[in-house]
Amino acid sequence: MAAIARALQRTMQSYAEANAQHPLLVKALTSGVMFGAGDCIAQTLVPPPKGDPQVYDWRRTLAFASFGLLLAGPTFHVWYGRLDHLPKAIARVRNAATLRAPAGAVTATTAGPSGGSLLAARMSLLRQPASPAEVAAVPTRYVIATKVACDQLIFAPVFLPVFVFYTGAFRGGSVADSAATLRQTFWPTYRMDWCVWPAAQTLNFTFVPVPLQPLMVNVVSLGWNTFLSWFIGGKQQS
16 A cells, blocks of 8 residues: 555656646646546446447547547636636725725715725726735635636536537537537536536635646546536437
């Protein structure tokens, strides 16, 4: 066990070093492997519907792997990097929201600290960078909740259609075929997404350093991609 632990530690250290030197490439390759592996697991371990032959679809695996390599990995790299800037944005919003009008003011247009309206003063604060102390003062729970909300309400609803249309096109399907698949699978998949990813991302944003957050996503995605392959890939026409 000790030897396995040391080998795992060396592997993680090598991965972290490679990720620090070539972050985009490492995340793209990791996503490509994980998306392809998820489809491999789905096709190998999950039995096909009754009446369908057990024939391995290599084109489907290539569709998943190329999606991870070309789209998912680079997108994860940019998205999680941007989410790391949320504490600064939250601090600016807090600064603007906590600004109060002078005593005796009764309207939002009462003269504020800068001599203009309170609304103008708040808009000005939104444009000004927050100080390191103001960023550090943002409660961690606010940051994590905001990141999870952005991931579920912005990223996930966009990511799923892109995935369906890309893999459908790669496998030779038409836009109409992909649209039909999306109509059939979007809401069940999105509901399942809410069962898996909020908890996973809360742990990810709480304990995992930003450069390694896409790796955590890809580890969880091995199971998630298996589900996507079984639930969506099986409904697409090759």
